[in-house]
Amino acid sequence: MDTDTSPTTSSPDTALAPAAPRPYGALSGVLAAASAVAVGEVTAALVPAWPGPVVAIADRVIEGAPAALTAWAIDTFGTADKPLLVAGVLVVLALAAAALGVLARRRPGLALVGVVALGAVAALAGLADPGFGPAAAVPGLAAIVPGVAVLLVLTAAQARLGVAGAGPGVGREHGPAGGSADPGRRRFLVLAAAVAAGAAATGTAARVLLARFDVEAARAALTLPAPSARRDLPAPPDAALDVAGATPLFTPNDAFYRIDTALQVPRIDPATHRLQVTGMVERPLSLRVDDLLRRDLVEVPITMACVSNEVGGDLIGNAAWLGLPLRELLDEAGVSPDADQVVGRSTDGYTGGFPVAAAYDRDTLVVVGMNGEPLPAEHGFPLRLVTPGLYGYVGSTKWLAEIELTRFDRFDHYWVPRGYAVEAPVRTQSRIDVPAGRSELTAGRTPIAGVAWAPTRGIAQVEVQVDDGDWQPAELAAAVGDDTWRQWVLRWDATPGSHRIRVRATDGRGETQPEGRRGVRPDGATGWHTVTVEVAA
Template structure:
């Protein structure tokens, strides 16, 4: 019974602490929630192999996996804290103070942090301490009148006190969730945004861009299916009425724009394929969308770039920094400040209200989401977030290809089998795709139309399959004449290489 009471003390004290902290964070800044703050620190401090393992193992659910891990660690710590509290009250108080100190440090480590961001931790720790003392007192001993022998409070008293603490924990967390939903500025703003028609719409896609084979990725990726890889544990909620975009640094005329200022300019619409450097060979972190936005190069030229500058550092509302080669923005490609995706305002998780998009570069150097500032500088003068962690400063997309169908370990009948997939080499374009069965000769696949070098291309190969287990490989050649290498390399530090392959059983 004593062990059970210790568990109850720890779990309920932690529950009240986190519930109150969550409620206060919903009122002041959802990103200041101590669990999210500690999780963000864990993301920042995690060694590259750990990050690669998380993305490879959990995919786009890596953030959920991290939060589950944080809550599991907190639960185990709460149990130990409760046991310590039952032994010596001061042990529990010291442990709770230590957790509060970690939360404060994590909250203040955020690039955009202010002193207000420590309020959720302090409020949660204060109320949590009171809850710990109350529950611990109910679980402890009181003297028997007229005797030196102590007795435990009865079970009914203890359970009543524990139930009160549990209700407090649940109520504060529930109210915090409700307040957070009501204060979701981004969702409200996005619902009210109306994107004007582009002055330069995208040309219609040719009828031959899709091969019409089941299992091949759609040429234009629906917003709901578009991959998401970033470090934000909670999606930033940005109100377009108060949002501002600044351009500063080594420019003659610094500028600040409102969202309406950007919409008042001539918008362009372009089909662009975007992919993440974390993509393993044959991986899913790539998609194509129809983007609408403001051309970025004219904005920079209007500001007057000073001589000798070669990097544009963009910053998101939660403090992420991304460095983009100025040359890639100014060389004539469709570098955009995107405001819409597939005909609707940017989804919150994809950067609402504005994100940068530079074709031909991996996202970590050319696709800053939730954009709020840009600074012209040099590569020598500033290392952005990912470069500080060992990734390459400049990262053009590498030529790659993927087999979408048949899936790995699929079974097919003897006879004609359609092998199909996608290939990409943004800014260069794909000119050939070849397929190899086992160790046989490379055979030319049929390419679908490729209206732009900034887009992926679908391909198909008709295989007269024979009985047995077979290995299918694919490789692509870009417009420079370079064929992708078979040398296998991990995504770190500038993108994966190698041929994608799959195993098929023919019966």
């Protein structure tokens, strides 16, 4: 049988087969997604409480992720986990949009269904957020319209201008260089550039709208009253040791650790914000920020720690907190004797829960100020809880919107289903700050210094061991109070060679922190902080 193997000359129309122009289809899909996201973001910016489509989806990813995956992300990426998650959502969205753009050349109806489905996912993500009402679905729904419109326009432009079926350099009119003279391709790219510019302008408009409420201006306009009482303040002069490199007694606000689930810091207007006290109470309360500021506030130094703080870690800080004792609000509301859990709810839906007893046996505060100024936005402005002796995830809800009285057997707060303990008292811990691990030192008198903490119990003793020598008691700075960390120092005669230095602390109840190392889950890390140094002759 004869087979014709002679070359075939394609007509221009044959060169426009729909299988070739995938880059154009992919670009159309990505630009449709960019336009959709931009319109969704500008819609969300109209109402400060609404989440944008990307953040709404990312929030649902966090909620739905397996506990092990969430823990791995926190342990691996630390404070970078949130921007990486948002970036991941954007990458997945871009890939899905590119695929829909390619599909639109052959199956436009199916591709449009995909665009609508993506918008519906964003709308449902906003709707599912417990911190917002049904209207939070509006940004996702609004994103559908530009997504569909842009994909239709760019897909039609490919066919109409001779681009559908033509890869780069292939079109109806071929110049000597194989496509450099193709007006269809140029027109498509001009249209695509216009769409990209429109999406960028819309995104800029969203940022402008967001800036119309300046949370920093609101902070600056908020005048904190003088405290009616200052407990354990001012700190004794000898509470801070004069050791170069030592951790400050009070952590500056801009250096205080931040760990939370918020992908974007809530922007709350203190003029309209209200705190609700609800649940198992006789008299529910609804209080404005000004109502709280007119009450007798107290200022208390409290060391706060994150349950994710590894042995020797820095997810801990000490601050002077200004606020109203929580027990006063609970007494005013009249707590049911059957209630055993206080739940703090954030404006973004986060919940932390702790025993009702902890509102009465310590200085648990509804906080308005931190180190002499209104709460920074990233630390909960305008209201948050601070509970001495409990890890932040249970007792220190930020952007506080509601205090609910309930029972532990009726409600699990946010991190409990994700593998963390229901109740989480801060463990006794100590840390070596000077010298840093792997330091190179000079032989002679050298300070070994750091901090130790056991909030609500206080620190009674700190001991240091060099190599396998005897444990030596460190010099303790004056205690500020049982709720704060305590500085310590040991003057060491360093000898040449490599040395291992360990520290352990004993709390005010006489309990020494255990040696055995354990990770942060489910209720805080354990073990002695250890560093290795090299001493030159």
